[in-house]
Amino acid sequence: MTTWIADVPTDGTVELRPDPRALDSLGRNHSLETALADLVDNSIDAGARNVLIRFIRVGTRLTGLYVVDDGRGMTPDSIDTAMTLGGRRRYSGTDLGRFGVGLKAASFSQAASLTVLTRAAGHSAVGRRWVHGDDRASFHCDLVPTAFADAELDRPWAVSTSPSGTVIRWDQVAGFPATDDPLQVRTFLSRAIDHLRGHLGLMFHRILAAGDTRIVIDVEDVDGGVGIPTEVGPLDPFGYPKPPPGWPRTLTADVGDTRLSITCHIWPRRSNTDEYRLPGGAENRQGLYFYRRNRLLHAGGWEGIHAPDKKLQLARASIDIDGDVAGIFTMNPEKSRVTAGPDFARAVTTARADDGTTIADYLQAAESTWVVSNRRATGQRRPVVPPGKGLNPKVVREIVDELPQINDQPLNILWAKFDNDDFFEVDRTTTTLRLNNRYRAAVLGGRRGGLNDAPLLKAVIFLLMENVFQGAILGARDKDNIELWQQILTVAARTELASYAGRS
Numbered sequence: 001m002t003t004w005i006a007d008v009p010t011d012g013t014v015e016l017r018p019d020p021r022a023l024d025s026l027g028r029n030h031s032l033e034t035a036l037a038d039l040v041d042n043s044i045d046a047g048a049r050n051v052l053i054r055f056i057r058v059g060t061r062l063t064g065l066y067v068v069d070d071g072r073g074m075t076p077d078s079i080d081t082a083m084t085l086g087g088r089r090r091y092s093g094t095d096l097g098r099f100g101v102g103l104k105a106a107s108f109s110q111a112a113s114l115t116v117l118t119r120a121a122g123h124s125a126v127g128r129r130w131v132h133g134d135d136r137a138s139f140h141c142d143l144v145p146t147a148f149a150d151a152e153l154d155r156p157w158a159v160s161t162s163p164s165g166t167v168i169r170w171d172q173v174a175g176f177p178a179t180d181d182p183l184q185v186r187t188f189l190s191r192a193i194d195h196l197r198g199h200l201g202l203m204f205h206r207i208l209a210a211g212d213t214r215i216v217i218d219v220e221d222v223d224g225g226v227g228i229p230t231e232v233g234p235l236d237p238f239g240y241p242k243p244p245p246g247w248p249r250t251l252t253a254d255v256g257d258t259r260l261s262i263t264c265h266i267w268p269r270r271s272n273t274d275e276y277r278l279p280g281g282a283e284n285r286q287g288l289y290f291y292r293r294n295r296l297l298h299a300g301g302w303e304g305i306h307a308p309d310k311k312l313q314l315a316r317a318s319i320d321i322d323g324d325v326a327g328i329f330t331m332n333p334e335k336s337r338v339t340a341g342p343d344f345a346r347a348v349t350t351a352r353a354d355d356g357t358t359i360a361d362y363l364q365a366a367e368s369t370w371v372v373s374n375r376r377a378t379g380q381r382r383p384v385v386p387p388g389k390g391l392n393p394k395v396v397r398e399i400v401d402e403l404p405q406i407n408d409q410p411l412n413i414l415w416a417k418f419d420n421d422d423f424f425e426v427d428r429t430t431t432t433l434r435l436n437n438r439y440r441a442a443v444l445g446g447r448r449g450g451l452n453d454a455p456l457l458k459a460v461i462f463l464l465m466e467n468v469f470q471g472a473i474l475g476a477r478d479k480d481n482i483e484l485w486q487q488i489l490t491v492a493a494r495t496e497l498a499s500y501a502g503r504s
């Protein structure tokens with residue numbers, strides 16, 4: 001006999017309201033892309049045909065961001081529920097919303113304040129604002145005057161918010177560069193827009209391809225005007241031209257009452273298309289793709305079925321799930337990850353296609369497709385010295401992907417101070433090709449330099465000269481080539497320098 005008692009006794013309750021600072025912990029797993037995807041989910045749920053993401057620049061500084069849609073909007077009666085943390089509505093079977101936190105969590109993960117301005121058909125506009133911060137003392141939400149809500153909704157967006165629509169406004173976005181340096185701001189913007197296009201294009205590819213909703217991104221200079229919008233195109237991870245014969249196959253397994261279907265695809269070969277490469281690189285995008293209501297939640301990874309493997313990069317399998325399935329999956333509240341429980345890996349090992357194909361057969365087929373297609377592509381190519389320092393990582397990846405490499409020191413291509421006019425210098429002892437710093441500014445044409453600058457020039461130099469770094473001794477032919485290249489390239493570099501000097 002022990003002292004353990006099965007039921008815990010209680011004698012009353014006490015109400016413990018959450019401290020408003022609990023809001024600070026929301027959405028910590030978000031990035032700008034995933035947070036905006038959460039807002040796009042809401043726009044799609046509101047039936048929007050058009051969604052606009054707009055960066056706001058005041059002078060040279062980025063200050064805020066808007067998401068504007070032409071969906072149903074919210075009525076003055078429903079906006080307070082929408083602003084409430086965990087405020088839920090009735091969800092339909094196709095809704096992407098589920099927790100009642102997305103809007104708030106996504107916004108507070110990125111911005112100091114969230115303003116919602118919205119108009120439902122036949123109702124007047126209404127606005128609310130949440131300010132986020134350490135000094136928050138209560139859950140009081142600010143009421144925005146109707147005139148301001150109207151004015152914001154009626155700004156000249158590329159999306160019409162009449163008769164209904166919603167404007168989500170973020171101020172003081174934490175991830176924006178805290179600098180006025182126009183070059184840094186421009187670099188940040190072009191990278192942010194690139195990432196956004198990639199992420200949203202991937203996550204919403206089915207919805208975008210169906211043509212139900214359009215997403216565009218633009219930048220407004222408050223004292224200038226609005227830049228040319230960038231459209232987010234669908235990025236289909238299964239968008240290969242033609243699969244290998246016999247694929248894709250659908251494997252099914254029953255887990256309790258749930259039937260799990262895994263559609264196993266194999267890309268025919270590696271490809272240079274955006275669909276194959278995907279944000280993050282194809283090698284990290286092998287594995288499972290979880291969709292919920294046609295929205296991709298999670299792109300790649302094997303969830304315990306297999307370890308990532310370079311040779312499995314042609315394998316991508318899609319699984320349609322509907323939210324959590326007890327014991328098998330859980331979706332995180334940011335809707336950016338699905339976690340599979342131990343029952344999942346077990347279920348997958350029992351999955352079979354109609355013809356008996358198993359997951360092991362699939363992985364095997366994907367691997368042999370990789371081996372065969374790779375042999376075909378790179379087998380007859382002459383091996384090169386591995387690329388080293390000074391080359392842009394994207395160029396390095398391309399070289400490594402496309403060419404077999406000899407087992408030797410990597411070739412560095414670096415700028416250096418010369419005491420003559422030569423364009424380059426071959427240093428076989430350190431496997432380094434030096435370029436004369438004197439020509440650097442002209443080559444960069446005014447752009448800022450860095451270790452990996454001048455990718456085009458360095459890639460050409462690599463292809464032209466890497467073989468003089470191969471082998472123990474330098475042959476007569478190599479020596480003659482080096483002399484020839486030196487003469488021609490030095491003339492070219494001098495010409496470049498003269499035209500650059502003439503320009504400034």
Ligand SMILES: Nc1ncnc2c1ncn2[C@@H]1O[C@H](COP(=O)(O)OP(=O)(O)OP(=O)(O)O)[C@@H](O)[C@H]1O
Nearest residue numbers: 042043046073082097098099100101102103104166
């Ligand atoms: N762009 C919008 N247009 C119309 N209604 C919106 C919009 N954005 C949010 N809402 C309303 O606000 C509510 C709260 O949004 P929020 O994203 O916080 O939660 P949710 O979408 O219901 O669930 P989840 O946490 O899964 O995203 C939504 O249910 C919806 O009613």
Ligand SMILES: [Mg+2]
Nearest residue numbers: 042097102103
């Ligand atoms: Mg939501």
